[in-house]
Amino acid sequence: MDTRRKFFAKSSAVLAASAAPSLAKTAPAAVDYYDKLGVAKIINAAGTYTFLTASIMPPQVQAAVAEAAKHPVRLAELQKAAGEYLAKKCKCEAAMVTAGAASALTLGTAACMTVANPAAIQKMPVDMAGLKNEVIVQKAHRYDYDHALLNCGIKFVEVTTMDDYQKAFNSQTVMTHFFNAAEEGNIGREDWIRVAHQHNVPCFNDAAADVPPISNLWAYTQMGFDLVTFSGGKGMRGPQNAGLLLGRKDLIAAAVLNDAPISESIGRGMKVAKEQIVGMVAAVDWFAEQSEDAMQAEFQARAKRISAHLQGISTLEAKIVVPETANHVAHLVLDYDHSRIKISAREVAQQLRQGTPCIELNPSTGMKNARGLTGDKDSIVVGVWMLQPGEDLIVARRLHEVLSKAI
Numbered sequence: 073m074d075t076r077r078k079f080f081a082k083s084s085a086v087l088a089a090s091a092a093p094s095l096a097k098t099a100p101a102a103v104d105y106y107d108k109l110g111v112a113k114i115i116n117a118a119g120t121y122t123f124l125t126a127s128i129m130p131p132q133v134q135a136a137v138a139e140a141a142k143h144p145v146r147l148a149e150l151q152k153a154a155g156e157y158l159a160k161k162c163k164c165e166a167a168m169v170t171a172g173a174a175s176a177l178t179l180g181t182a183a184c185m186t187v188a189n190p191a192a193i194q195k196m197p198v199d200m201a202g203l204k205n206e207v208i209v210q211k212a213h214r215y216d217y218d219h220a221l222l223n224c225g226i227k228f229v230e231v232t233t234m235d236d237y238q239k240a241f242n243s244q245t246v247m248t249h250f251f252n253a254a255e256e257g258n259i260g261r262e263d264w265i266r267v268a269h270q271h272n273v274p275c276f277n278d279a280a281a282d283v284p285p286i287s288n289l290w291a292y293t294q295m296g297f298d299l300v301t302f303s304g305g306k307g308m309r310g311p312q313n314a315g316l317l318l319g320r321k322d323l324i325a326a327a328v329l330n331d332a333p334i335s336e337s338i339g340r341g342m343k344v345a346k347e348q349i350v351g352m353v354a355a356v357d358w359f360a361e362q363s364e365d366a367m368q369a370e371f372q373a374r375a376k377r378i379s380a381h382l383q384g385i386s387t388l389e390a391k392i393v394v395p396e397t398a399n400h401v402a403h404l405v406l407d408y409d410h411s412r413i414k415i416s417a418r419e420v421a422q423q424l425r426q427g428t429p430c431i432e433l434n435p436s437t438g439m440k441n442a443r444g445l446t447g448d449k450d451s452i453v454v455g456v457w458m459l460q461p462g463e464d465l466i467v468a469r470r471l472h473e474v475l476s477k478a479i
């Protein structure tokens with residue numbers, strides 16, 4: 073054997089030896105990086121709030137994500153296959169996984185603007201020549217997520233009455249936008265769609281936080297909305313940085329052209345990794361398998377367990393509130409006589425936050441007339457749906473402790 077061959081023979085033996093441990097079936101022990109970084113783990117008695125990392129993926133979704141992380145694939149092939157699978161599951165023409173509902177709002181808007189003019193993808197939002205850019209919206213549907221549409225260089229045309237709406241269409245109208253959980257607005261979903269379609273303009277519905285019910289996954293596309301988005305990390309308990317854009321085939325195809333991995337596009341920064349694409353598909357599978365009744369009954373049972381534990385506290389009144397549209401699940405709302413229990417709802421939340429374990433109550437706590445949950449009283453709101461098994465009693469005990477001490 074010459075020196076060169078000897079070297080190769082030796083180095084491949086070394087390679088084989090060093091490769092052996094990684095081929096072994098036993099996974100290395102996971103490091104708890106929250107502990108290592110000193111980040112507090114919380115009990116989520118709030119709900120699917122982005123600032124509290126929204127939801128925890130069910131074990132089967134976590135496992136699917138971990139499995140996906142082990143193998144490289146072709147991104148375009150995965151995006152396409154995931155989209156086709158999700159369209160079947162969500163009973164609509166076409167679907168794609170986005171980096172959350174906010175990304176879906178941007179990509180869907182970009183799709184409506186460029187569907188007839190793909191060459192414009194590279195130019196928007198800097199050079200808007202030749203692009204229609206007016207989005208009609210009800211004044212009462214303007215909200216925190218407007219920015220996701222404005223990213224495309226659009227401007228909003230606000231309407232209040234049906235008459236305004238009919239008159240708002242012109243040659244620059246590119247889309248109409250509907251906020252599904254808006255508490256006000258004169259024009260209902262079906263009228264909204266009908267008028268837009270008379271003008272041949274597509275309608276987007278932002279239903280990000282509006283599952284459950286599970287059937288909403290298909291209700292709005294079947295009603296006629298051309299585009300619908302759901303956040304992946306909220307009620308569906310998928311990865312927090314994933315979401316669904318559902319709708320018309322030509323518009324989803326146009327949205328794909330505005331998305332990563334295409335570099336000259338508005339969506340390049342909205343990349344969804346293979347782990348999150350797979351996680352989103354697995355979450356939809358998990359969610360669609362759930363029984364609506366069993367799921368809602370479980371949330372009711374948690375709220376009742378907490379309320380039962382607090383029963384002896386004088387003047388405390390517990391009621392279960394289910395908001396009509398977004399976060400349509402049982403929440404426990406606690407009211408009490410503040411002259412007898414001398415602590416504000418906000419202070420209760422603060423004490424639970426500072427205790428061990430750290431508990432986060434619903435952010436409507438101490439807020440009046442908030443999100444269909446509170447009235448004009450200073451109420452404590454417990455969101456039970458993101459609690460993990462056994463945590464309802466921990467929350468109940470802490471509430472009992474803090475409230476009894478204030479009597």
Ligand SMILES: *Cc1c(COP(=O)(O)O)cnc(C)c1O
Nearest residue numbers: 172173174217280281303304315
């Ligand atoms: C949460 C939410 C979004 C954003 O969803 P992400 O998945 O976090 O991007 C958009 N619209 C509404 C109405 C929401 O509630």
